[in-house]
Structure formats: C-alpha cells, structure tokens
Amino acid sequence: MSAPRSATPVPWDLSFLKVGALVTGAVAVVAALVAGVVAGWADAVGVLVGALVVTAFFVVSGVVIAWAGRINETFTLPAALGTFFVKAVVLFGVLGALPEDGWLDRLTMAWSVVVGALLWSGVQLRWVWTRQLYYVTPPAPPGQATVPPAPGGTATRG
Template identity: 35%
Template structure:
C-alpha cells in the first residue's frame, strides 16, 4: 500500500477527529481535557505515521523482512505507549480518560482512512514479478484447436 496517501488521509481524518475531541474535552474537563485530546491525536498520528514509514522503508529495501519490521514497530509502539501512560499517571494537567477515548476514536479514524486508501488505489497486494516467474503466461487456447498447420489449414 502506498505510504504517502495513507499518511495524508490519516492526518486529515485525525484532524477531523481532533476538533470535536478537543472541544468536548475542554467542555467536560477544561484544559486537562483539551490537552489530553491533543495528546491523544498526536499519539495516533505519530504512531501510525512512524510505523507506515518504517515498514514502507523496509518493504522497498528488504521485502523478506516485512513481518519482523511490522512486529518490531508494533512492539516499540506498545512499549512507548506503556511508558507514556505510566509517566502520565497522577499528572493533573492531562485527563487520562479523555486521552484514552481520543486515542480510541483516532485509531478507528486512521484505520478507516487506511481501508479507504486500500480499496481506492490500484496497488497490487502481491509481487507481480515473483508471480509471473512461478506461473508462466497461459498458452493461447485456440492454438491446440487450430493444430500445427495454423488458422488457414483445412481449406
């Protein structure tokens, strides 16, 4: 899947999610709610963008390492999220429940953007060169019916 369209659309959807999230966070919990919503959207954009860029980089240079790259970025993201949440525990300036709900909404928005890009771009989900080398082009189906003499034989 193309990296740039996913990041652009994901960022746009995240901005669309951020506007009501920040407004709602500010209305319900004041500045801690607004800060939490901004941080939540920032986490979503950073985490999805970094993993897309990293996996795309590996995919272009060493496609056989895509699975380790994807799992490695996932492991790093989860560890960083855990560190972030532990470090924010007890911080009065960030409302953690607002942060959690904003991340939740942002993740679903970003996944929706990825699905839209995947279904609206013409990018093969297989390696055409590898497929062609394993499966030669089918023979002309009419060649066996015409026989060795060719199309004008038998007249």
C-alpha cells in the same frame, strides 16, 4: 527454489499518511473543543495528546514498513511487529510517567487513542479500497513496449 526478492523497484505509497493526519487533526480539534466545554480543559488536552500519539504511531509504522519493504519485502512483517513492540513499550513508559491528576485526563486520552486508531484504520481501509493495486507489474500500454535491460543495465524504449 528461487532466490529471495530484494530491492523492489516499485515505490511504497505513503499518501494515506497525509490523509490520515488531516482527518485526525480535523476530528481532534472539534472533539477537543467539545471536550473542553463539556468536561474541562484537561480533557481537551487529553483528546489532542491522544490524537497526536495515534498519528505518530501510524506515521512511524508506515515509514518503517515502507523502508523495510524497499530493502526486501519479506522484512515488512518483522518490521511491523518490531515497531509495534517498541511503540507499545514507549507508550507504556510515557503513560506510567504521567501524573494521575495532572495537566491532562488520562482516561480521555486513552479513549482518544482508541477512537483515533479506529479512525486511522478506516482511512487506511478506504485508501486501499479506492486504489488500483497490482499483484504483478501491469503490461506496458500499446505502442510503448519496453525492451529488456541490456547486459550494461540500461533499458531502451522500442
């Protein structure tokens, strides 16, 4: 039986967060303008708040999971599930506190969250499908072989 891996040297790539936020922002602005003209400005605010909620949820999840993965890769699933639970409880509280007939349309916000989650999922899928992801550390290019670390902990290039 081997010891659990800890402190992975490979950095977690969170570049999908920027792409997801930009795509969501662009779609939300257009959708809010359309909703504002067609259904009213309470609906437009609902679209923008829904997009903000989804973006915040994906950013928080990405950062927490990457942080947990840097500590030990086996912590990523518990971190993801725990973060999801906390976010769901917070969202439930916030939605319960919103007035039914207030400054934003809750139904429009709910649909914006659904559409935003699907949009973010599509961004993540495309990000994964277009990246070269390695299951193991790739070998060094020819002529760039590395020497294993010395007992002092420093590696030298050969």
